[in-house]
Amino acid sequence: MISGAISNSSGIIELCGFGLVAAAARSAQLIAQHAPARVYLIGIAGSLSASCRIGSAYEFGQVRCDGIGVGVGQNHRPASELGWKHFGDIDDSLALESTSSLRLVSVCAASAAFADAHRRGNADAEDMEGYAVALACKLVHTPVVILRGISNQAGDRDHSRWQIEHSLRAAAELFLQTQRVSE
Numbered sequence: 001m002i003s004g005a006i007s008n009s010s011g012i013i014e015l016c017g018f019g020l021v022a023a024a025a026r027s028a029q030l031i032a033q034h035a036p037a038r039v040y041l042i043g044i045a046g047s048l049s050a051s052c053r054i055g056s057a058y059e060f061g062q063v064r065c066d067g068i069g070v071g072v073g074q075n076h077r078p079a080s081e082l083g084w085k086h087f088g089d090i091d092d093s094l095a096l097e098s099t100s101s102l103r104l105v106s107v108c109a110a111s112a113a114f115a116d117a118h119r120r121g122n123a124d125a126e127d128m129e130g131y132a133v134a135l136a137c138k139l140v141h142t143p144v145v146i147l148r149g150i151s152n153q154a155g156d157r158d159h160s161r162w163q164i165e166h167s168l169r170a171a172a173e174l175f176l177q178t179q180r181v182s183e
């Protein structure tokens with residue numbers, strides 16, 4: 001769907017895969033293959049705050065990793081809280097080159113209930129790849145833009161309520177606008 005909507009723009013469209021692990025490996029592989037001047041991550045996400053409305057798409061200014069550290073659920077303590085780095089001086093949070101103040105949290109397992117989503121704290125939306133793609137880009141000093149259409153309320157596992165197509169369209173439209181601005 002995304003590729004259809006943005007196929008007329010210049011650039012190469014690739015899939016980063018599902019989840020933090022595949023997205024990190026794929027990003028490293030694709031960056032090595034294509035040496036892009038800029039990477040755009042485009043897809044859907046779940047809302048964690050009123051700043052991210054279902055059906056709309058947003059660019060994010062910060063991405064944080066949640067789920068890598070110690071313990072699960074309420075007992076989870078992320079790497080940064082333990083003083084652990086992901087690599088070099090890279091910790092749980094990555095600033096993105098953007099004027100957006102919206103914060104994305106990238107999780108290993110999506111929130112299964114509203115209470116889980118609530119625990120994520122300090123984020124406006126939840127995805128499963130953003131941090132991985134941003135980290136892969138940071139390692140090779142390649143700028144990255146994260147655009148996500150909000151398809152659902154994080155914690156809502158009833159996919160019949162997810163507005164996937166609509167939010168993907170919104171993300172594709174935001175990409176085209178972003179491209180025009182940077183031309």
Ligand SMILES: C[C@H]1O[C@@H](n2cnc3c(N)ncnc32)[C@H](O)[C@@H]1O
Nearest residue numbers: 044045046110126127128129154155
């Ligand atoms: C399920 C797929 O869509 C994104 N995604 C969409 N909604 C959510 C959510 N509520 N929580 C986590 N990831 C979500 C992820 O990035 C993953 O790729």
